Amino acid sequence: MPVGLQTWRADGTLSLSITTRLPKVLGRIYFPSFNLTAGGSVPSNVNGSLQDGRLANGELFYFFTPGGNSRPYYDGWAALGPAVSLSGTTLSWIWDADTVRAWKAATLSYESYAGDCYLNYGIF
Secondary structure, eight states: OOOSEEEEOTTSOEEEEEOSOOOEEEEEEEEOOEEOOTTSOOOGGGOEEEEOGGGGGSOEEEEEEEOTTOOOBTTBOOOOOOEEEEETTEEEEEOOHHHHHHHHHHHTOSSOEEOOEEEEEEEO
């Protein structure tokens, strides 16, 4: 018999079985809105990294959520987050100018800003 969280339906069939790992959110990083420079590049102060020793205890997962000033596009929320990578216990993020330009064109944004979102990260 597996060991872990299991839930059963009233008819006795298994509805959920989590037998190995559960996700754990470790932190959240806010990326304020920024504009591309006059030369069309990403400002150097928007890329970065952080050290979190807890990242060694599992596999990384992450997702983006809107910031407080985000405007919805059409009927939903559209956001562009940076490229995220993990090396050891160092979580890094890099914004790419070509990706920012393509995203802006695809969302028909009349402003040249990106960001105003949160990177939520954790392990499972």
